[in-house]
Amino acid sequence: MKAICFYFQIHQPFRLKRYRFFDIGNDHYYYDDFANDDIITRIAQRSYIPAAESLLRMIEESKGKFRCAISITGVALEQCEQYVPEFIDVLKKLADTGKVEFLAETYAHSLSSLIDPEEFVAQVKAHGEKIHQLFGVQPKVLRNTELIYCDDLAPQILNMGYKGVITEGAKHILGWKSPNYVYSAASAPKLKMLLKNSKLSDDIAFRFSNTEWESYPLTADKYINWIASTPEEEQIINLFLNLETFGEMQSRETGIFQFLEALPRFAAEKGIDFWTPSEAISKLKPVDNLSIMHPISWADEARDTSAWLGNKLQNEAFQKLYSVAERVRLCDDRRLKQDWYYLQASDHFYYMCTKHLADGAVHSHFSPYETPFQAFINYMNALADFIVRVEEQYPLSIENEELNALLTTIRNQAREIGTLTKEVESMRKNIEHFNEEHLLREAAKAAVVEGKPKAKATSKAKKAKAVEVQTEVVATEAPEEKKPRRCCKKK
Numbered sequence: 001m002k003a004i005c006f007y008f009q010i011h012q013p014f015r016l017k018r019y020r021f022f023d024i025g026n027d028h029y030y031y032d033d034f035a036n037d038d039i040i041t042r043i044a045q046r047s048y049i050p051a052a053e054s055l056l057r058m059i060e061e062s063k064g065k066f067r068c069a070i071s072i073t074g075v076a077l078e079q080c081e082q083y084v085p086e087f088i089d090v091l092k093k094l095a096d097t098g099k100v101e102f103l104a105e106t107y108a109h110s111l112s113s114l115i116d117p118e119e120f121v122a123q124v125k126a127h128g129e130k131i132h133q134l135f136g137v138q139p140k141v142l143r144n145t146e147l148i149y150c151d152d153l154a155p156q157i158l159n160m161g162y163k164g165v166i167t168e169g170a171k172h173i174l175g176w177k178s179p180n181y182v183y184s185a186a187s188a189p190k191l192k193m194l195l196k197n198s199k200l201s202d203d204i205a206f207r208f209s210n211t212e213w214e215s216y217p218l219t220a221d222k223y224i225n226w227i228a229s230t231p232e233e234e235q236i237i238n239l240f241l242n243l244e245t246f247g248e249m250q251s252r253e254t255g256i257f258q259f260l261e262a263l264p265r266f267a268a269e270k271g272i273d274f275w276t277p278s279e280a281i282s283k284l285k286p287v288d289n290l291s292i293m294h295p296i297s298w299a300d301e302a303r304d305t306s307a308w309l310g311n312k313l314q315n316e317a318f319q320k321l322y323s324v325a326e327r328v329r330l331c332d333d334r335r336l337k338q339d340w341y342y343l344q345a346s347d348h349f350y351y352m353c354t355k356h357l358a359d360g361a362v363h364s365h366f367s368p369y370e371t372p373f374q375a376f377i378n379y380m381n382a383l384a385d386f387i388v389r390v391e392e393q394y395p396l397s398i399e400n401e402e403l404n405a406l407l408t409t410i411r412n413q414a415r416e417i418g419t420l421t422k423e424v425e426s427m428r429k430n431i432e433h434f435n436e437e438h439l440l441r442e443a444a445k446a447a448v449v450e451g452k453p454k455a456k457a458t459s460k461a462k463k464a465k466a467v468e469v470q471t472e473v474v475a476t477e478a479p480e481e482k483k484p485r486r487c488c489k490k491k
Contacts, residue, residue: 003236003273004227004263005194005280006068007143007166008055008243010048011109012040012076013345015368019382028389030339030382035368037083040076044084047247052090054246054261059099062264067099067274070243071143074107074127075345077134088134095135101276102131104139104162110344111308113144113153114295115322122329123341124160141166141277145346147196147240147298148305151291154185162191164281166240169195170296170303180234182284186291192281193290196240196298200226205245209254217255220262228270236280240298300355308349313376317383318349324387327394336393339386343379351375 017032058066070091072080080087094100106112107127112119128139141164142157149167157165169179179195203223207213215222227237242249250256267274275283299307309315321343328340351367352375369375 003275010072013347014342051246069101071103073109108341108344150295151187154188164192166194168298183290184286224266
């Protein structure tokens with residue numbers, strides 16, 4: 001039996017406004033609110049919401065047989081909460097079906113896995129908490145930014161508690177092997193890998209509406225027949241797509257939504273199931289270990305990281321950004337940490353790409369800048385101001401090790417001061433309580449000896465205490481002959 005594993009990616013960065021050199025030190029807000037609002041709202045209305053509603057109908061009409069996975073970045077969730085909360089409501093409905101799996105990834109859609117393991121772990125953890133907060137589910141499979149993966153990451157992903165990872169089925173990695181199997185990571189054999197079937201995924205994402213394509217038009221029955229005709233032993237077909245493929249990259253007029261919604265019916269006729277990534281890795285055993293020594297991704301023909309780190313501009317910005325990573329993690333400034341996440345989005349580096357071949361058109365399509373050099377200058381201006389703000393809290397003249405030692409000492413002293421303060425407060429209350437009891441006893445004794453009525457207590461607690469004390473005093477100072485009678489009464 002064959003199964004299709006659908007996974008849909010959702011991400012939108014916080015785009016920067018035109019930030020000039022003279023704004024450094026004067027303007028600490030870097031984002032183009034109008035553009036961010038306009039873009040996320042437009043794409044949500046044209047793509048995200050209708051596509052999610054299609055998935056919901058597919059689940060209902062197939063009585064739960066259709067299943068898929070969704071991965072949405074933390075920064076995209078923040079924008080949706082701010083500008084299109086109705087999309088969050090649709091995602092919650094999908095989560096409530098129990099047929100949609102939410103995947104883990106970096107909160108900021110960052111490249112931290114390539115340079116800063118500590119930041120990578122922190123972001124994945126923050127993203128998991130956000131997903132659990134909104135949808136009540138805990139991710140079990142990780143999808144790194146742009147499907148970036150290499151052997152060095154596997155042990156780290158496994159140690160974070162994830163059972164599987166999804167990445168690109170790159171030809172230069174697979175060679176003669178097929179992506180239609182479950183593999184295990186060579187550097188961490190317990191971690192299972194799902195590989196994207198690039199051809200079948202790109203047939204939908206890029207070729208669906210291409211009238212010059214030899215297989216145009218692509219219909220649901222034709223597509224399912226292609227999947228059914230794959231070798232019988234190949235049990236899992238991983239189709240990994242951006243959700244904006246439906247309605248944005250491929251407009252509604254192309255019939256893309258009808259194509260999507262028809263897939264479960266034709267799949268059922270061929271005996272093809274739909275599985276989530278967690279189901280795939282739990283039902284299928286790895287056929288082999290797969291070693292990936294250098295980072296791969298799902299971008300461009302090269303399927304490497306050159307789309308973000310392929311030139312000097314990108315690497316300069318990348319190194320400059322992460323040079324202050326440790327200091328930012330040490331600070332407690334909420335606004336500074338928020339900017340840290342927003343500036344890490346891989347999109348900022350993607351806009352600086354200088355490729356001029358076939359991939360160049362794709363890069364320019366997504367970029368809000370006229371040239372990669374404008375993207376670099378604008379980003380570096382904003383980054384320069386950000387670094388100034390970081391340095392105001394933790395001067396760069398202090399080495400990281402020395403700074404860590406100082407902060408550790410300060411935090412230890414703060415904890416010690418807090419403990420001592422609590423002890424002093426406890427002792428002060430004990431002394432006040434003791435003095436209060438002592439005064440009440442003295443007042444009660446004086447009242448009995450002088451035959452005066454006891455002073456009125458100011459509270460029920462004081463009255464009760466005074467009566468108790470007075471009883472003790474009377475018992476002590478009463479005539480000797482009365483004592484036997486009290487004893488007899490007790491008996």
